[in-house]
Amino acid sequence: MIRPFDWRDLNLVRRLQDQGHVLNYEQALLEGAFPLRQALIGYLTLGSWGMQTLVLPRRGFVQLTCQPDANRAYLCYLSVSTPEDWLPLLEGTVAYLGRHGIHRLVVEAPEGGEAIGHLQRAGFALYAHQQIYRLDRPPAGLQVGTLPGLRPYRAADRWAVRSFYINLVPPLVRQAEGMWNGLQPDRWHAALVLEQEQEIIAHLAVRRGRLGHALHLMLHPQADHHADLLLAHGLAVLRNAPDRPIYCRVRRYQGGLDGALRQVGFEPLLTTAVLVRHTVARVIEPAWARTPGLETPTEVSTPSVPIHSVDQAGAVSIPTRRAGS
Incomplete structure (x- = not known):
């Protein structure tokens, strides 16, 4: 199950940090991509500064920034051990964010690259293109x-x-x-x-x-x-x-x-393409209320609830550096 980064995940992030995918290009081009450093900063500051790192033990990790007041998060970096780990990592991230009140996850990926296919299979929808x-x-x-x-x-x-x-x-x-x-x-x-x-x-x-x-x-x-x-x-x-x-x-x-x-x-x-995944969905449930002369149920909408599972449906050099180097 996906969980926040802690000291047990140092070796995983260190091993995978140089083979991941940048998913927020402005952040990476202006500030660089330093996954292990960001993970440690977030851990030591209890998530109050920098990015939040979520880990799927032995399989991969993601790093993101959140806007709790807007119920929105931006995925910045993702790295997996094998291509088969994309889907469980993304699904786990969506479920985790939904449980914590985040309604949308925004991501940016190079057009024609490997990441877009994995993101769309995980339920991300294309919203915009940008140069x-x-x-x-x-x-x-x-x-x-x-x-x-x-x-x-x-x-x-x-x-x-x-x-x-x-x-x-x-x-x-x-x-x-x-x-x-x-x-x-x-x-x-x-x-x-x-x-x-x-x-x-x-x-x-x-x-x-x-x-x-x-x-x-x-x-x-x-x-x-x-x-x-x-x-x-x-x-x-x-x-x-x-x-x-x-x-x-x-x-x-x-x-x-x-x-x-x-x-x-x-x-x-x-x-690049901007893709968005909604972590909540509207559920329609029948309300069984007796009405004279009417025996069929009336459908009413209930509040949005987190989704905990989903159906499967250009290379640019970014500065990276290992923590401590």
Whole structure:
């Protein structure tokens, strides 16, 4: 049975940590993938800092981050002893999260890779595609032009930005994934909004990491022609940051960004798919209530309950390092 990592699992994680699968690329590209270190940090801090590691003894482990207030978790890393261990490890993880009040598990996997097939067999559904771009360094002499209405993000903008996001992102993606990572202020180094006629039409967030930086850009269709200037302003924010690669991910529903990214020197790195598994399901049960002249049961819906079993239905170099090395 799957359980949280403890000292008995040191050898398992040490043995499998270099043969696993990255399932959250921004986290890995910006901070690296160090499974044993993350497992020890989570264990020593009682899960209050870093990732949570769940172990299927002798067979594999997963690492994830949770958003308890949003009933959502993000799978970041998975490693198994054999391909046959994927399904029991994923099923065990889903059941464990369901018992602990997490309703959705979000994962990202390279298109065409081994992981997608295993995830779909475990009941994960495809919700979005995205292209990740990389820029080794901003172009020399980058010109940052004036853009009327562009200003720093303020706390008072929170609900306007949220409404802006809701209007742009497909409903199914919003319901499954919640607020996109780029719209979480505690993750930003800096953020800008483009406001015209008292309406926000673009949002740019900059995130710094130990190994790389990221730009998150959301554009209203009427702001597509400002994409190049907005990217230039984002790169200018990183002008004094440590010299590290810069990444930008573009969902397929975000038209207008690809050309602007290539124009300033970004190159496609890989294409990934975002998949989601719901850990709860609505159950319909008959309510046997006697009604004059009616002898058939009436169906009513009951609250969602955890699922404890399910039916079976691009290589990128990520920095890794063993703990203590």
